[in-house]
Every structure is written in C-alpha cells, then in structure tokens.
Amino acid sequence: MPNNGTTFEFVSGARAGAGGHVLIVPLASKPKPPMQLLSQVDAHCDDAVSELVDVGALGQDVGHLSHTTRSGVYRRIVVVNLGESKKLSAHQIRKAAACAAKWLINEKIKQATLWIDGLFSHDVERPVSEWAGGMTLAGFRFTEHKEPDKDELVKVRIKVASDDKAYIITKMPKIREAVTLAEAINYARRIAHQPANVINPTTLAAEARRLARLHKLKCTVLDYAQLKRLGMGGLIAVGRGAEHKPCLIRLEYKGAPRVRPNTVLVGKAITFDTGGYSIKPGAGLESMKFDKCGGATVLGIMKAVATLKLRCNIVGLIAAAENAISHEAYKPGDILKMASGKTVEVISTDAEGRLILADALWYAQKQCKPTALIDFATLTGGVVIALGKVAAGLMSNDDTLSAELGESGRRTYERLWRLPLWDEYRDLIKGQDSDIRNTGNKRFAHPIVGGMFLKEFVSDNVPWAHIDIAGPATDENDKEATGFGVRLIVDYLQRRLP
Ligand SMILES: [Zn+2]
Numbered sequence: 001m002p003n004n005g006t007t008f009e010f011v012s013g014a015r016a017g018a019g020g021h022v023l024i025v026p027l028a029s030k031p032k033p034p035m036q037l038l039s040q041v042d043a044h045c046d047d048a049v050s051e052l053v054d055v056g057a058l059g060q061d062v063g064h065l066s067h068t069t070r071s072g073v074y075r076r077i078v079v080v081n082l083g084e085s086k087k088l089s090a091h092q093i094r095k096a097a098a099c100a101a102k103w104l105i106n107e108k109i110k111q112a113t114l115w116i117d118g119l120f121s122h123d124v125e126r127p128v129s130e131w132a133g134g135m136t137l138a139g140f141r142f143t144e145h146k147e148p149d150k151d152e153l154v155k156v157r158i159k160v161a162s163d164d165k166a167y168i169i170t171k172m173p174k175i176r177e178a179v180t181l182a183e184a185i186n187y188a189r190r191i192a193h194q195p196a197n198v199i200n201p202t203t204l205a206a207e208a209r210r211l212a213r214l215h216k217l218k219c220t221v222l223d224y225a226q227l228k229r230l231g232m233g234g235l236i237a238v239g240r241g242a243e244h245k246p247c248l249i250r251l252e253y254k255g256a257p258r259v260r261p262n263t264v265l266v267g268k269a270i271t272f273d274t275g276g277y278s279i280k281p282g283a284g285l286e287s288m289k290f291d292k293c294g295g296a297t298v299l300g301i302m303k304a305v306a307t308l309k310l311r312c313n314i315v316g317l318i319a320a321a322e323n324a325i326s327h328e329a330y331k332p333g334d335i336l337k338m339a340s341g342k343t344v345e346v347i348s349t350d351a352e353g354r355l356i357l358a359d360a361l362w363y364a365q366k367q368c369k370p371t372a373l374i375d376f377a378t379l380t381g382g383v384v385i386a387l388g389k390v391a392a393g394l395m396s397n398d399d400t401l402s403a404e405l406g407e408s409g410r411r412t413y414e415r416l417w418r419l420p421l422w423d424e425y426r427d428l429i430k431g432q433d434s435d436i437r438n439t440g441n442k443r444f445a446h447p448i449v450g451g452m453f454l455k456e457f458v459s460d461n462v463p464w465a466h467i468d469i470a471g472p473a474t475d476e477n478d479k480e481a482t483g484f485g486v487r488l489i490v491d492y493l494q495r496r497l498p
Helices: 035-045 049-052 090-107 127-138 164-195 201-217 222-231 233-239 285-308 353-365 382-388 399-412 424-431 446-455 486-494
Strands: 005-012 023-029 065-069 075-081 111-117 155-160 218-222 247-254 261-271 313-323 335-337 344-346 372-377 392-396 417-419 464-470
Touching: 005 127, 005 164, 005 417, 023 035, 023 049, 023 261, 035 049, 049 065, 049 075, 075 090, 075 247, 075 399, 090 127, 090 155, 127 155, 127 446, 155 164, 155 218, 164 486, 201 218, 201 247, 201 261, 201 285, 201 313, 222 247, 233 313, 233 335, 233 353, 247 285, 247 353, 261 285, 261 486, 285 313, 285 372, 285 486, 344 417, 353 372, 353 446, 372 399, 372 486, 382 392, 382 446, 392 446, 399 417, 399 464, 399 486, 424 446, 446 464
Parallel strands: 005 155, 023 075, 023 111, 111 155, 261 313, 261 372, 372 464, 392 417
Antiparallel strands: 065 075, 218 247, 247 313, 335 344, 392 464
16 A cells, blocks of 8 residues: 555563654643652653643643753653643544654654653543554555655654553553554545545445455445346436446455344445536535545445454445536436335435435345444535534434444544434425435425435334534545544444454
C-alpha cells in the first residue's frame, strides 16, 4: 500500500535505546499535578517538568505543548496539556496525542520517549491505548498522488516509559491493538479520499478483493448481469448511466461458530454523485467523491475485525455505483421495480443512496441471515442541518440495537442521535403512480424520509439500524475523511463477544 503520512510504532520502555532524546509528558494542568507524579518524572529530566508547571507554561487548552531543554539523557522535554483532570475523556486524550504527533512530524523527530504515568488516575478505560490511537490517526495524510517528499517522516518510534515497568509489559499488546484499529480507520479514510477517476464501482470491487486476499476474508462481487438477474432495479437504475457499471460487493468474516450472532453491515458507496439529472450545483462538487464513505467504513470495519481476529461473524455488503449523467442515466419520473417487488417513482435522481441501499438491504435479508442489520450512508444533507458534524443520525426499528449502538457511540465519541420513524412520516413518501416515491415534495424531515424509505425494505423481525453519516464522515470543510463508524462498530462487536 502506498505511503500516506506517518506511522507510529510503539515499543516497550523495558527495551533500552529506542527513545531518542525527546521526552513527551502528557499531563492534566487542572488542578495542579500532584507532587508525587511530578517528582517521578522530574527524576528523569532534572526537574524540567516541575519547572514548566511552576512558570505556568502548561496553558489552558487541551493539546497545548510547552517545551524546555536539558543537557541530560533527554535534551528536549515537551509537556502536553490534557486539560482538566475531571473532564478527561478518551476523545480528549486522542486530541492531545494528535497535537504531540503533529509536532513530532513537523520537527522531523524519528524517536521519542512517552512518559505515560500522567495519563492515569482519570476516568478513562485505556488511556495509553487511546493515546497511541490518537497519534496514529493524526499521522494520516493523503499524499499518494503527490510527488514524494524526500524529507517526509515515514515512521516515528515511540518508547513507552513508566515507573511501573510491569504495567508496560502487560499492556503493550493492547496498545498495539489500538494502533491496529487506528490503521484500519486510516485505511477507510484513504479509500474515501480516492478521487472518482481512481475509485469507481469496478476498482472498488478490486480493492475489496485485495483486502479479502490480505486478510483471508471471503469476497463475492455481484456484477451488473447478476444484479439484473436478481431484479435490483434500484442499484441498476442509479448506476447504469456511468461507464463503470454498478455492483454489489460481499465480504465475509467468520471468527465464531455459526450459532453466534451474525452482524450484517451495508455501506453506501456512490463513487461520485453528480446528482444525476437532478444535478447538484457546481460549488463543492469535488467533495462528492466522499459519497462512498459508507462503503469505505464497511471496508475499514472488515479490515479491523480481521486483523484483531475478533471472535464474531460479520458480513459486509457494499452497494457501489456512480451517479452519472448520460443517455443511459435514469430520470426523474421513472418508476423503478426494486428487488423486493415494490415500485418507486423517482422524484429526485439525487436521492439515489436510498435506492441502492434498499436493494442491498433486501439482499442482506434474503442471503445473509442477519441477527442485526446496520447500514452506513452519507444519505442526506438534512441530517447535517439537524446535527452538524458532531453526530450521525440513527434510525432504527429496534430499541435494543439502538441503545447498544448509542452506548458504543458514547464510548467511542462517534456519537449517534436517534431520530423517530413514526408512521405519520410515511405519508411523505406515499406514491401516486407507484407504491412509494424516493423523496417527499415538501422539505419536511429529510433524514427521516431517508430512513422511512429504507424501512419499507426491512422486515419488522430483523433488528435494523440506519446510520446517516453525512455530517461526521468528513471534517468541517469537507476536505478530510474521518473514517467515522469503524471505531463505533468495533466497540459494538467487542462488547458483544462471548
Ligand atoms: Zn445524491
């Protein structure tokens, strides 16, 4: 895989000689750090940390860096502010770690020692793992289409040090697991970032096959002819206008006996969304390559689960299509017959995600025996209006699944906010010449209309959740993919392991 940014390798402090002469010290600034904690780290750096604390150099903000120099083993000492001790969360630790990582990258420092004792005594389950994950995520830069930068830092080695050496030795595997997870998230981000002339439905399927070979997953790709045979009128209509025809990608990971729960994930991968004949305005159109983030998230989850060898069963389905304009493209007013047999009048060709997902959800129930069915999609602009970039919209037919996902969202900071799927909303998609329509003609409840549409294709007996990630899948400026959903589902699966 091409190099994209900087990777971080974490080694045990019990091994000598890997830490360089930079010492990184994460420390909560409020209240003032306890004397004992300070004197422990001070012993390694000639009181440098207390000196920074005493002159008030730690600052107020999470991730603020304060520096000083010494002539001992460590020449440069950097304290990273974790903020207020009482408010410390996994998210805050990752944020502080990201600041430290970016500093190391800018300064081109290849190795450093991380003193971890200041990360503890807070209400965070695995603070060192969170730190390691935060650094790894911050190392990602999408540079593979740029001229290689000879000075770029490819790898940083971090020696994990503590006064409690036994702790480090027992925790190193967990720390490496956190790095593995973060690398799977970075992989999802990399796929999401690829432009439409690199990733189309055909090359996305090839990427899925490559991933399957690498991690011993089963991979099946239903091509255009097979979609036609299965009568997938939604996926076919949306994708047929493009040169590269649509496909349905199926990845399977079996890490548990057959009787265990079988989680089926469905990802929306519109490799580029022009809007079709309901064409989008030109401004910001380049960010429509990110309309495949749901599919990228599913790939990232499959990679994470397989690398971590989780003892669970999981199927990842990706509905892949390019929503293009051509003489073959579908048109507003078309009445489509979906795989389930329902007919849909196309009101907007830009409400295409639900059409491809509907057929994929039908296939999931017919072919994959889901005990839980979860879809990820950058489905509506409306969910961004409602929740911004802070949370994804969650819609579900099952309170238990919804609560479990909500809890994982809270734990991973990939937060979900549930929106209702009440019967009254069905009026918004009631068809005139067809069973249903793909969007309402009023601007009411857009994210919910998307959810209500999908609900038409899911049996009440299958616990299902629809996660509209149109907000948090990318950053504030729609320039960077976040890999939202990977950490969430890995946590959800881990918490349900036997
Ligand atoms: Zn669209």
